[in-house]
Amino acid sequence: METKYWTVDKTVDNLQSYPQIKQAAHMLIDNEVVAFPTETVYGLGANAKSNEAVKKIYEAKGRPGDNPLIVHIASIEQLKEIVQSVSDTSKKLMDVFWPGPLTLIFKRKQGAVSEIVTAGLETVAIRMPDHPIALSLIAEAGLPIAAPSANTSGRPSPTTASHVADDLSGKISGILDGGPTGVGLESTVLDCTEDIPVILRPGGVTKEQLQEVIGEVGFDAALKNSTAAPKSPGMKYTHYAPRSPFILVNGDPVFLQELVDEKLAHGLKVGIFAAKEHENVFRASHVLSPGGFDDLDSVAAGLYDTLRRFDDLGVDIIFGEVYPENGIGQAIMNRLMKAAGNHIINQE
Known part of the structure; x- marks a missing residue:
């Protein structure tokens, strides 16, 4: 399959009228699959109403069939066509965080979207992305768009169009290149x-931000307990992983360096996923940092790109520092733990 590639300047006016957007929208209408930027990561979009189209997402990604998809919309009118009702809690959240990196779970209307999108569940996950290209594309297509991250299943999510091309070129119909994404981590998913x-x-909206708007908010037990059954089926799978083994280290730099030295002594090429403050402290084959302990937004924005850079460098093993779990640090550590397959070494 030939993958069409368009470059779009997200800052121009009246994006919906641009030929690149119109061509990509026509592909979606024709039940083809197109990758596009959002403010979180690049999404792999298809007509959420079509079984034929949605199957192409799963095939391109190699995604497990019981892992439901998030539906992206460009208007509240589209939401009303899909869900049974919108609670007062959801309305409050939508007023504050939509468009934005917050996905809300609703009871779905029968037949509103493909059963494949929801993996047979009675609920549907929906968000309105805060990105001009995404909103223009969805509006031009006139369809709700199912869109997981535009990467091979299990790999680090894509934050640039080149990441998408590395994984999916030749497997999908088109890629809209709108430059690097902003948040860098997927949306927060909230069951309302x-x-x-x-x-x-x-994800991109923190628990603290949610609680400021609606009061008490809980966490799925599976986020802290790897043996608990997750409420969201997709969370049981390994995600975001680089090709080489990735191990988190909860300890001081001296302890981490000892682990690295042992591997170096055995002739291995070792990478360290380091905080900015320690970037020049460690000795390894490659030391890369997405940001520091005091700039977690930068860590979030650069996390996936950093993991992919280790792949490009061909390291044999990667050790990673842990980050504080305040604010978006919760999402950062969730992604790093997933990338490590929950493998963490704690300093005694």
């Missing part, structure tokens, strides 16, 4: 169908 809303995946 319970009396107390529950975070199923931490």
Whole structure:
């Protein structure tokens, strides 16, 4: 398959009228699959109403069939066509965080979207992305767009169009290049169908921000306990992993360096995923940093790109520092733990 590649300047006016957007939208209408930028990561979009189209997402990504997809919309009118009702809690959250990196779980209307999108669940996950290209594309297509991250399943999510091309060129119909994404981590997923809303995946909107708007918010037990059954089926799978083994180290730099030295002594090429403050402290084959302990937004924005750079460098093993779990640090550590397959070494 030939993958069409368009470059779009997200800052121009009236994006919806641009030929690149119109061509990509026509592909979506024709049940083809197109990658596009959002403020979180690049999404792999298809017509959420079409079984044929949605199957192409799973095929291109190699995604497990019981892992449901998030539906992206460009207007509240589209939301009303898909869900049974919108609670007062959801309305408050939408007023503050939409468009933005917050996905809300609703009870779905029967037949509103493909059963494949929801993996047979009675609920549907929906968000309105805060990116002009994404919103223009969805509006021009006139369809709700199912869109997981535009990468091979299990790999680090894509934050640039080149990441998408590395994984999916030749497997999808088109890629809209709108430059690097902003947040760098996927949206927060919040289940609003319970009396107390529950975070199923931490992301670009923090628990603290949510609680400022609606009060008490819980966490899915599986986020802290790897043996608990997650409420969201997709959270049981390994995600975001580089090709080489990735191990988190909860300890001081001296302890981490000892682990690295042992591997270097055995002739291995070792990478360190380091905080900015320690970037020049460590000795290894390659030391890369997405940001420091005092700039977690930069860590989030650069996390996936840093993991992919280790792949490009061909390291044999990667050790990573842990970050504080305040604010977006919860999402950062969730992604790093997933990338490490929950493998963490604690200093005694």
